[in-house]
Amino acid sequence: MAEECYITFDPNKIGVSEGHLVIPKGNNEEPLRLRVVSHNRGDGPRVLITAGSHGNEGEGPIVARRALEWLPSLQRAGRVIVVPALNSSALEGWSRQSPLDGLDLNRIFPGRAAGSISERIADAVVRLLLPLADVVFDLHSNGPKWGGVPASTFYPIADAHLMLRTLRIAESFLLPATMVWDGEDPGMFDSVAVKQGKVFVCGELGAGLITPGSLAIAEAGVRNALIGLGIVDGRAEPPTFLQKKQSQTYRTLSSDYLCSPRRGVFEPRCSVLEHVSEGNVVGVVHPLDLSASGSIEIRSPITAVVCNVRTSMVVECNDRVVVLGRPG
C-alpha cells in the first residue's frame, strides 16, 4: 500500500482546529475526507466523540453538531475531538451498513489499512484518532428497528479499575438508563478501545422517532458527561423521559436478550421501562400469513425492566426481540 491515512487538523493547537481524517481508497481514487474538529483548552481529560458509525442512527450526528456549537463557549479544560459523521455514505443512505462495501462499520474493528472502505475507516480511527484520547464516547442510537430507553452503555471489562471508571463515566451521562451489557459481538470499536486502556462509553441515545425531545435527551447526556469530566461548565441534570427524571443502572445477562423462537411477525406486548414479572407475556410472534393460527407467546423468564423492544415487523428465528435489564 503506497498511500497512508493522515489528519489535517492540529490536535495540539489551543482553541479550535478543524480539518479532516483523510483515508485513501486506493485505485487512484480520491481519498475519503471525514470532517474532524478539535476543541483544545490544554490540560485535562482528552475525549474523542464519534457519531454516525451506523447511518440510520440519527441522534448522534445531530448531537455532535450541537456540541460543536456550545463547546467554544462552555469548555474550560481538556480536549474534545469530534467526528460528527464517521460513516458518511451510510448516513446519506439512511442505512446501518455502508452502501459502498455492505459492511457494518462497528463489526470490523480494528479494520485493515488495505481493506474495503469501511475497514479503512476503522483502521484510520484506531491508528490516528484513538491515540489522541483517554475517553471515547461513540454515539449510537437504537435506530428505526428498535424501541429503547436512552442509555449510556458498555460491556464488562476484566480490568476492575477501568471497569469502575467506565461505570462512573457512563453513569455521569444521567440518562434514564446506564446499561452494562453482555454478549459483545466481535469487531466492535468498544473492545479495541478498551484493549488500549481507554474508557469507552457507547451512547444508545434514541429510538424510533427523532424529535426535539429525543435530541434534547441525547444532548443532555453528552453534556452531563463532559461536565462530569470537568471539561465543560454547567450543572449536570437528568433529562426528562416519559414524564420522569430518573437514572438507573441495569445489568443485562446474555439470557436477558429474548429471541424469537420462529420466523414471523413480531407484535410487542411490552413497553420501554415497563416492569415485567417472571412469566409475563412480552411479545407474540405471529405466522407470516397473518390470518393463520399458531402465534407463539414470548414470556419474560425473570422479573426485570424492559430496556429495548423490537419494532420492525418480520423477525427471523433467533432474532432478538426484547432486551431486559436487572436494576443494579
Next chain:
Amino acid sequence: MAEECYITFDPNKIGVSEGHLVIPKGNNEEPLRLRVVSHNRGDGPRVLITAGSHGNEGEGPIVARRALEWLPSLQRAGRVIVVPALNSSALEGWSRQSPLDGLDLNRIFPGRAAGSISERIADAVVRLLLPLADVVFDLHSNGPKWGGVPASTFYPIADAHLMLRTLRIAESFLLPATMVWDGEDPGMFDSVAVKQGKVFVCGELGAGLITPGSLAIAEAGVRNALIGLGIVDGRAEPPTFLQKKQSQTYRTLSSDYLCSPRRGVFEPRCSVLEHVSEGNVVGVVHPLDLSASGSIEIRSPITAVVCNVRTSMVVECNDRVVVLGRPG
C-alpha cells in the same frame, strides 16, 4: 394472458369464510396467494379492510389480525372482508416497495393484469375485491421515516355527497386527527375506489415505534369506525394519544407540506400536535458535512398544528419534511 386471478373464499357465505386471492405470476410460476377472510352477517354495510400495502408500515397488518380475532364475537351486521397483508413480500423485507419488482403498490393502481407482480396485485384487488365493498379502509402508517399523529385521512372528493359521507366515516374512527389532504399522487388506491363511488378512508395509524400503545390506538380507530357503521357492537371512544383523548379534523393544503430547500441532514424543531405560529422555526437542514456552516431554517408560513415531521436523517432538495394541519 391465459391465467386469470380468482378468489377461493365465498363472500356470500354467512359466517366466516377464509381463503385466498390467487394471482397468477405468469411464466408458469406458482401463483401468489394472498390470505383473505370474509366475515358475513348478511344485511348491512359491506367493508373491505386492506393492510400492508407498504411493507414497513406495521400497525395495519397487526390490527387487521386483531380484528379477525374479535369480529366473530362482536359483529352483528354487514360484511367485512379483510386482507391482512396485501404486499407480503414487502412486509417480509420491511420495505415500502416490493422487493420483487421495486414498485410502490400504492402508486400503480388500478394495476395491470399482465404487468409485474405489484401491478397484478393492484389489478386483482380492483377487479375482485373492490366490487365486494361499499366502504374501504386501507390501513397504512407513517412508517419509520416520519413521525405523525394517528389519523384517518382522505383526499377531497368532487362529489359532495360522497365527500360528506367519507368525512363522517373518517371522523368516526375518533383518532386524534382526521386529515383532509391535498396533493394526491397518481396511481393511489384511493382515487380508483372513489371513482367507483366507494367511501375510501386511509388510516395513517402510527409512526416511528410500534408499541402496545400505538397498536391500541390503531385498533381503537378501526373498531370505532366499524361501530359507527353499525357492523360491530360496542361503544366508540377516542383513544388516548400523548396523554389526551382528543379528535380533531384538519385540512392540509398543498402549501402546508413544507419541503427542504436543499439536500442535507434534517433536524426537527417541532413535535407532532404542537401548535406553531407563522414564522416559527419548525426544522433546520444542515449541510451533509455536519460540522460545516450554512444550515437553513425552515419556518412555518402559517399558524397551524404539526401533523407530521420527518425523522430520517438525509433529505433531498424538495423532500417533504413537515406537514401542517389547519383545524377545520
